[in-house]
Amino acid sequence: MRDVRLLRAGRYPGSVHDKEPPPASDTATGLAAPLNAAQLRRITSLHRGFTYQNLYAVGCLLRLGEAGPQTLLMELDEDLEVVLPDRYLYLQVKTRQGNLMWSDIRGSVEQFAKLRAEHTAGRRLGTPKLVVVSNTAPGPHLLQRTQQPGWPADVSLLWPGHTDPQETWLPPAAADLTGVLQWCTEQAAQVPFGSLGAQTLVWKLAARVQYASAGAHGRAFHASELPALYEQFVEELQAFPQVPDVYWPHGSEPELTGEQRVRLVTGFSGAGKTTWAANAAARCPLPVTYFDASQMPPAVVPGALAREVAARHLSGPDALSLPSGAGIDVLRAVHGRLAHDGTAIAVVIDNVHDLPSDDVRLLVQALPTAQITLLGHPHPDQTALAAHLGLIAESLPGWDTDTVAAVFAAEDCTLDYPTAQRVLALTAGLPLYVLNSATLTRTLYAGDGSAFCAAVQEQTHLAPTAQERILAEAFGHLSVPARTMAGLMAIAEVPLSSPQLQQLAAAAGPTRPAAAAGAVRELAGLGLVQTFADGFAKLHDAAAPLALPASHDMSEEAARRVEQTLADLLEGHRELPRLARWMRLLADTGQINLLLEITMQEGFWEGGFPRELRTVIADVAQELGRDAVDRLDAHSALAAWAYGDNDWEAYARHVHAMEALASEGGSGIGPREKVLVAIRQFPLHGHTSDIEALDAAFRTALAELPAPSFLERSLRYGYVQGLYHAGSYRAAGTAALGLADAYCDHLGLAPADLHSPTAALQQACLNSETPDDYKRLADCFAMHVKCCRQLKLDYGSAAFPAMKLYMVAGAWRSAVDLGQDVVETLLRVNEAQAALNLIDRQLLPITQAYNLPELIVGLRSHRAVVLARTGDIAAARAEISSLTRYEPTPAQADDIREQASIIEELAARQTQDRP
Numbered sequence: 001m002r003d004v005r006l007l008r009a010g011r012y013p014g015s016v017h018d019k020e021p022p023p024a025s026d027t028a029t030g031l032a033a034p035l036n037a038a039q040l041r042r043i044t045s046l047h048r049g050f051t052y053q054n055l056y057a058v059g060c061l062l063r064l065g066e067a068g069p070q071t072l073l074m075e076l077d078e079d080l081e082v083v084l085p086d087r088y089l090y091l092q093v094k095t096r097q098g099n100l101m102w103s104d105i106r107g108s109v110e111q112f113a114k115l116r117a118e119h120t121a122g123r124r125l126g127t128p129k130l131v132v133v134s135n136t137a138p139g140p141h142l143l144q145r146t147q148q149p150g151w152p153a154d155v156s157l158l159w160p161g162h163t164d165p166q167e168t169w170l171p172p173a174a175a176d177l178t179g180v181l182q183w184c185t186e187q188a189a190q191v192p193f194g195s196l197g198a199q200t201l202v203w204k205l206a207a208r209v210q211y212a213s214a215g216a217h218g219r220a221f222h223a224s225e226l227p228a229l230y231e232q233f234v235e236e237l238q239a240f241p242q243v244p245d246v247y248w249p250h251g252s253e254p255e256l257t258g259e260q261r262v263r264l265v266t267g268f269s270g271a272g273k274t275t276w277a278a279n280a281a282a283r284c285p286l287p288v289t290y291f292d293a294s295q296m297p298p299a300v301v302p303g304a305l306a307r308e309v310a311a312r313h314l315s316g317p318d319a320l321s322l323p324s325g326a327g328i329d330v331l332r333a334v335h336g337r338l339a340h341d342g343t344a345i346a347v348v349i350d351n352v353h354d355l356p357s358d359d360v361r362l363l364v365q366a367l368p369t370a371q372i373t374l375l376g377h378p379h380p381d382q383t384a385l386a387a388h389l390g391l392i393a394e395s396l397p398g399w400d401t402d403t404v405a406a407v408f409a410a411e412d413c414t415l416d417y418p419t420a421q422r423v424l425a426l427t428a429g430l431p432l433y434v435l436n437s438a439t440l441t442r443t444l445y446a447g448d449g450s451a452f453c454a455a456v457q458e459q460t461h462l463a464p465t466a467q468e469r470i471l472a473e474a475f476g477h478l479s480v481p482a483r484t485m486a487g488l489m490a491i492a493e494v495p496l497s498s499p500q501l502q503q504l505a506a507a508a509g510p511t512r513p514a515a516a517a518g519a520v521r522e523l524a525g526l527g528l529v530q531t532f533a534d535g536f537a538k539l540h541d542a543a544a545p546l547a548l549p550a551s552h553d554m555s556e557e558a559a560r561r562v563e564q565t566l567a568d569l570l571e572g573h574r575e576l577p578r579l580a581r582w583m584r585l586l587a588d589t590g591q592i593n594l595l596l597e598i599t600m601q602e603g604f605w606e607g608g609f610p611r612e613l614r615t616v617i618a619d620v621a622q623e624l625g626r627d628a629v630d631r632l633d634a635h636s637a638l639a640a641w642a643y644g645d646n647d648w649e650a651y652a653r654h655v656h657a658m659e660a661l662a663s664e665g666g667s668g669i670g671p672r673e674k675v676l677v678a679i680r681q682f683p684l685h686g687h688t689s690d691i692e693a694l695d696a697a698f699r700t701a702l703a704e705l706p707a708p709s710f711l712e713r714s715l716r717y718g719y720v721q722g723l724y725h726a727g728s729y730r731a732a733g734t735a736a737l738g739l740a741d742a743y744c745d746h747l748g749l750a751p752a753d754l755h756s757p758t759a760a761l762q763q764a765c766l767n768s769e770t771p772d773d774y775k776r777l778a779d780c781f782a783m784h785v786k787c788c789r790q791l792k793l794d795y796g797s798a799a800f801p802a803m804k805l806y807m808v809a810g811a812w813r814s815a816v817d818l819g820q821d822v823v824e825t826l827l828r829v830n831e832a833q834a835a836l837n838l839i840d841r842q843l844l845p846i847t848q849a850y851n852l853p854e855l856i857v858g859l860r861s862h863r864a865v866v867l868a869r870t871g872d873i874a875a876a877r878a879e880i881s882s883l884t885r886y887e888p889t890p891a892q893a894d895d896i897r898e899q900a901s902i903i904e905e906l907a908a909r910q911t912q913d914r915p
Contacts, residue, residue: 048177051206053079053093054213055180056133058205059171060091062187064223066169072221074212077115078108078130088126089167090115091133099139100159105132109155116154130155131164133173192303192330205229240278240290240348247279248407248431251400256280256288257346257371262364264352264374264386264393268527268542269470270432273375276396277348286346286371287312294351298359303327305349305363306334313343331366345370352376357385364389378527398429405885411438413447414887418853422453427467428542436466456545471546474526484508485519486528486539487550492566494577495536500569507565508558563588576850580610587616596620596630599637601772605644606811608851614641621657629668632661632676639680648687655680674704675711679718686725694722710770713742717776720783733787740780747773754801758808765808775814778805782818789821799825807842812850819843820862832869839863857883857892861899868906876903 034040057080060072064082073081080091092108094100112130119128130152137159138146146157156164158173171187174180181202188198188205208229212219221229256277257263267273281288289312291305306327314337338345347367352360353376364372376382386393399407401420408415408423415423427433441452444463455461475483488504489496496504498517505516520537523529528543539547554562567589570582586595598604599617620626621634639654655677662669662677678701685694698719705712716739723732744750747768753761765774781802788795799821806815819838826835839859847856860883868876880900888896 049095050210052095052135052177052180054206054209055177055184055202056080056091056093056171056173057209058202059180059184059187061205061209061221061226061229062184062191063169063171064221064226070223074209074219074221076219077111084126086126088119088124088128090128090130091170092130094132094134096134096136098136100132100134100136100142100157101139102142102145104134105142105157108132109152112152112155128154129167131158131167131170132156133158133170135160135173135175137162192306192333240281241274243275243278243282246410247275248399248403249279250276251397251403251429253280253397254394256284256348256373257286260391261370262372262374262389262391264376264382264389264391265396266353266376266378266382266393266527267395268430268474269377270430270466271396271398272431273396274350275431277350277373277375281346281348284346286344288346288348289313290348290350292350293355295354298355300327301355301359302331302363302366305347306331309338309345309347309367310334313338313345328362328366331363335367335370339369346373347371348373348375350375353379353382357381357388360385361388378525380522380525382525399431399434400424400429402882402885404429404434405882407434408438408441408449409885411442411447413438413441413449415449416887416889417857419449419453420886421853422457423449425541426453426456426545428540430467430542432470433465433467433542440465459545459549465545467542468546471528471543474528475543475546477526479519479522481511481515481519482522483547483550485516486523486543486547487553488562489523489529489537489539490544490547491551491562492539492581493544494570494581495532495538496569497536501537503569504562504565507561508554560589567591576607580608580851583613584610587613592616592620593630596633596637599640600633605640606775606806606813606815606850608853614638621654627668628661628664629673632658632669632673635661636676636680643683648684652684655684671705671709671711675701675715678715682718682722683725686722689726691726691728694719694726698722713739713746713773713776716742717779717783720780724783724787729787729790733784733791736780736783736787740777740784743773743777743780746770747777749777754804758804761804762808771809774805775809775811778802778809778811778814778818781805782814785818785821795821795825797825812846813852813855816843816846816852816855816859819846820859823862823866827866827869832866836863836866836870839866857886857888858895861892861896865899865902865906868903871910873903873907873910876906 057072057074060080060082064072068085070085071083073083078090079093080089082089082091090112092105094104096104108130112128115124115130116128118124119126132155134157137143138157142157145151156166158164158170160173160175160179163172164170171180171183174183181199184202185198188201191198191201208221211217212221250272253276265273265277277290281290289309291308293301296304304327309331314334347370349360349363349372352374355363360374364374382393401417401424404423404427405415405417405420408420423434423437427437437452440461440463441447441449444461445451445455452461456465475486478486485501485505488508489501492504498520501520502511502513502516505511505519520529523539524531524537528540528547529537530540531537551559551562563585567582567585570578570585573579573582583595583598586592586598595613595616617634617637621631621638623631635654635657639651639658642648642650642654658677658680662673678697681697682694685691685697698715701715702712705715716735720732720735720739723729723735744754747764747770749764753764761774765771768774778801781798785795785799785802788798799818803815803818803822806812806818819842823835823838823843826832826838839862843859844856844863847853847859860879864876864879864883867873867879880896880903883896
């Protein structure tokens with residue numbers, strides 16, 4: 001207990017030994033030195049002593065949890081008093097410049113003798129003990145005195161470097177204020193779930209101690225008050241963002257937790273990662289804690305995550321009683337408590353790209369049994385992080401075409417299926433990009449999705465898209481070589497190998513292979529490039545609109561070199577994306593003759609050829625100075641396009657132009673060209689029901705052929721086509737089967753070969769000198785099927801060899817068409833599941849792989865009926881409902897209505913058949 005009379009006599013802590021002279025002046029503030037230097041020394045020493053005592057009391061408060069105390073009392077019989085369950089400590093705090101002397105503590109020791117007597121008499125509880133805490137060591141005389149037998153066993157001294165062997169929880173003595181403040185700050189940093197910074201908490205507690213020393217709150221701090229005093233809180237501050245009222249799932253959307261304990265899901269901002277996790281959490285069998293690390297200092301993340309987990313899974317007292325420690329230690333302690341209780345949890349940590357990879361690894365290691373999902377943007381350290389965690393980074397698949405159509409429909413914008421696919425290609429199906437595209441289409445393009453796509457692809461749109469705003473930041477951080485490589489990959493459009501990319505970079509300008517490879521790695525590190533297992537790489541679809549302008553900086557000469565190099569690299573590839581890009585490059589590089597030659601091949605019309613080639617071919621057809629054969633071939637190609645579009649007016653115009661060119665003659669007009677004209681004439685005569693003209697044209701063309709000629713079979717098939725369009729289905733069907741026999745003899749195929757495994761037939765086609773004849777043989781079988789269909793006759797199993805031959809020959813459009821006849825054949829024999837498997841495993845994948853979007857609506861409406869035939873009426877109705885979101889052609893609308901009617905008939909029949 002401090003004696004006020006001693007204070008009046010000048011004996012306050014540190015007074016008699018404080019000899020440092022005061023400064024003559026304060027140069028920092030410009031203040032003059034005080035007139036009474038002795039007074040300044042006394043005031044400084046007084047406040048130094050009280051501050052030291054207050055900070056030591058703060059240290060006791062911070063250590064109370066370890067001692068199991070009940071109460072800390074201020075300024076009663078001694079400076080500090082600590083009430084413990086079985087003992088009572090009296091603490092006297094001394095600050096001195098020199099050694100601690102017996103005279104400094106004599107009064108305290110004598111006072112303690114009286115206090116001891118009170119405890120012995122039972123008027124005070126617990127075993128008493130006096131602890132004198134000093135910032136300096138005891139002098140030799142005092143130290144010798146404490147070692148004598150008569151020194152009280154319940155009186156101990158603490159000084160820097162010397163602790164009480166029984167009361168090890170007490171804060172150590174420090175030599176000065178800086179030392180005690182530093183120790184208290186370190187202890188405050190160990191307070192779990194604290195809301196204040198460590199030093200802020202220390203000064204707050206010091207003020208509370210001083211206030212209590214003045215008599216406030218009964219001069220007491222109770223153990224039960226510590227959480228509030230520390231401003232500890234265990235409250236779940238974070239929760240998943242609200243899932244939209246209408247949630248559209250990703251295609252093949254994964255669940256939140258999988259086989260791996262830890263998963264890393266990356267994607268650009270707007271990819272829908274957080275919304276997916278929030279929606280998936282509702283189905284997760286484990287309780288889920290969400291934590292967003294965005295813009296948090298890495299040092300505070302472990303403690304903040306520990307608070308979130310504890311708040312969700314531990315009760316308040318359990319959480320606050322966790323051992324003190326740094327943030328990662330508290331997180332480990334929380335996990336340990338959960339593991340002890342057998343509580344399994346799932347944790348979603350969002351925006352992990354804002355944290356150093358080593359910190360993310362520590363978080364994962366601190367929760368060794370939790371199911372953890374890490375969400376973040378692609379970043380350069382992602383590969384190393386995934387490798388250290390022993391996992392492969394995943395990305396969400398994005399929205400599919402049906403969802404794109406639904407989003408646009410919700411904005412009163414309608415898309416046909418091909419336009420929905422264009423939107424999907426432009427946005428990569430990333431939810432925010434699709435939503436923003438739909439809004440822009442409604443507000444700026446009057447709901448015309450095709451106009452929006454054209455504006456973005458041609459870079460003529462005026463309002464920036466969300467996609468551009470978000471990805472522009474990533475592009476802004478790219479090096480010049482990486483931006484150049486992004487532009488080159490945007491030109492390429494298709495995956496290329498590393499050597500191919502190096503060749504492309506070299507065509508653009510002098511580039512070392514290592515620099516080109518480094519540019520690709522830089523792009524891949526930011527998620528702007530997708531790499532594949534076969535060593536190929538491709539620019540991310542979402543990045544293409546931003547990357548393409550980078551290619552505009554090239555000179556015209558460099559751009560020509562790049563296009564020619566790319567054309568050379570892609571030549572000879574049969575995969576449709578590479579083939580389609582190569583054909584467009586042929587037009588761009590002026591290789592029109594080669595392009596015309598390709599259009600004459602049977603398989604050209606069977607895949608999703610680039611529609612923009614029509615303009616190029618049309619220019620050739622109208623170019624008067626060009627060779628007549630080239631112009632005739634161009635009109636033939638345009639006629640084939642018109643035939644596929646069922647545009648008979650355009651078809652007739654091109655056929656008549658071919659007739660005129662053939663009649664004008666010329667050095668290049670020969671049997672091939674005359675047969676080509678006749679083959680294009682036959683369907684036109686049939687369409688106008690002019691059988692006489694059809695027969696005459698056929699006889700004339702046949703007579704002009706040299707005998708024998710391989711063109712005769714093509715001519716005969718053209719005549720069969722004419723009969724079909726004229727409505728002579730019996731004659732056409734019979735002639736088609738006869739021609740099929742002729743093709744089989746020519747190809748050396750027996751009937752059994754047509755039903756052999758597809759691989760054997762495929763090999764025979766590859767080895768054939770006339771592989772196109774396999775497609776023509778399929779045409780004959782297909783014509784027989786179509787004639788039977790028109791006559792409502794059973795065509796048996798004729799559709800099977802036709803479909804197989806089309807697939808062997810790569811005639812994909814026709815393969816899908818005849819495949820639907822095979823589906824009907826299977827349904828007639830009650831093989832509905834086999835029919836569904838054919839659509840799902842072969843026909844639909846073909847339409848996707850070979851860019852045949854115009855076939856998909858009809859194929860899926862057919863699929864809906866097959867689903868109903870399997871008994872799954874709900875799935876059938878859902879399929880039809882998905883198709884209604886698209887803007888159909890009149891024929892598609894009729895088909896959807898008809899198939900929907902069939903489904904409802906089947907549903908009614910099922911209801912009637914139920915017992």
